[in-house]
Amino acid sequence: MSLIVQKFGGSSVRDAQRLRNVAGIIAETYLEGNDVIVVLSAQGDTTDDLIAKAEEINPHASKREMDMLLSTGEQISVALCAMALESMGLPCVSLAAWQVGIQSTTVHSDARIKKIDSERIQSELDQHRIVIVTGFQGVDRNGDVTTLGRGGSDTSAVALAAAFRADLCQIYTDVDGVYTTDPRIVPNARKLPEITYDEMLELASQGAQVLHNRSVELAKKFRVNLEV
Structure with missing residues (x-):
């Protein structure tokens, strides 16, 4: 039995059909006999829509209140994903970052993860439940509630993989891996079978959106086996 952390971005859970597809991937991993921790982003353009709503009310809203608002997007995703898995007859639980003790710094809108309490998630895993956690946030x-900045769900996933010494951390994204350059812009971009932490960090730092650079730093520090 392996412990696998899977992260799905906003486009992967954009609508009901895509959520069911994600649930299918999770279910397959779980039914192969693995423990599974899932990290989700907010659906589609939810974060941008919430920012727009805030600007309608107060263009100068405090970062604390923005974090309270933006954190709701991921809560919607994890609850809906749990419902999809429940409909398949699978044991699961959706949890917000504060419920699982993802402790962060006090910097609203750009917090860093300091520590993860293992007790709640481990208890759920021990009961053979799929654990679905909100990405992008901490307490x-x-x-x-704090948020980790754009791309923060990648960081959440890698941090959880490090904390639980997961056998594998899988990041599901719009492209089918890491390329030499953006395949949506350069037709002859090559897909890389593997890449070092330092090379990936350089790509991320130069603006490659496939992985958040902070997540790569964490993966390197804790030697997380990371698969895109």
């Missing part, structure tokens, strides 16, 4: 020492 600070004041008990306030």
Whole structure:
């Protein structure tokens, strides 16, 4: 039995059909006998829509209140995904970052993960449940919700994989791997069978959107086996 962390981005859970596809991938991994922790982003353009709603009310809203608002997007995703898995007869539970003890710094809108409490997730895994966690967020020492900045769900997934010494952390994205350059712009871009942490970090730092650079830093530090 392996422990696998799977992360799905916003486009992967954009609508009901895509959510069912994601549930199918998770179910297949679980039914192969693996423990599974899933990290989800908000659906599609939800984060942008929430930002637009905030600007309608107060263009100068505090970062704390923006974090309270934006964190709801991932909660919708994880609850809907759990419902999809429940409809397939699979045991699962959706949890917000504060429920699983993803502790962060107090910097709203750009927090960093400091520590992850393992007790709640381990308890759920011990009961053979699929654990679905909100990406992109944590909770600070004041008990306030924080967000990790754009691309933060990648960081959430790698941090969880590191904390639980997962056998594999899979990042599902719009493209089928890491390329030498953006295949949507350069037709002859080559898909790389593997890449070092440092090479991936350089690509991410230069603007490649396939992985958040902070997630690559974490993966390198804790030697997380990362698959895109």
